[in-house]
Amino acid sequence: MLKGTKLYSIFTGTCPVCQNESMYTSPNLYNPSKTQEMRERCSHCDTKYKIEPSFFYGSMYVSYGVGVGIAMIAFLLGYFIFELSRWNIFLIIAFISIFSLPIVIRLSRNIWINIFMDYDKEKDQKRQ
Template sequence: MSTTDNKYPMWPAIVHAKCPRCRRGDMFTTPMYGFKSQKMNTTCPHCGLVFEREPGYFYVAMFVSYALFVAEMVTLAVAISVLSGSRNPWVYVSIIIAVGVALSPFNFRYSRVLLLHWLTPGLHYHPEMSEDIIKENSVK
């Protein structure tokens, strides 16, 4: 299989929080929004990749989450200004805080997904890891 023949494309793998190496295994065991807190798998259930590359690896995800938060809030502030034309700071503060709290599960999940998919050197998609042979070997 050539490197240009991607059996599992990158964008659906990012959107569905799949493993960056095989793009088949789920990174999280729980849904993004729910009554239980988000739980991340320690290893990929399909290819066995250890998600936490080194101790404290996901502290870097806080910086990615901060960048996501700033981009979302600046966009929201511009949208509030354009749509409402309000100059009252409490309108901005209340809407931005409410939306920030509502988007925090999204930021938590996708900061880790983006960190693993784009910002981890040496971690790339391996089409051969996407095959079902790995699951068959674990059954034997």
């Protein structure tokens, strides 16, 4: 239903151009040695993921925003919905921040690459 949109590529981690293949070599987010390991190119449309050396350094800026967003949601839920103390909210935010780190890393990379690349319907249907 969402295929062909940037949101589909961002949340599934697929190639931003054809959206047919995962950009990552391992689907397991919590394997520390493979969290950031990406394929060099898409085997379907031959898109090169690392446009230039150190391309994904820019995703660090995105990850800051994503991390702050997650912390804000945790704070708002804890403070206004569950009426927890500030100390408990702090502990919850720390816990969520640590365990959501692999998700934030991949999500930030997906957002960053989707800023520079667009879906191409012709490349999507190229080998079907």
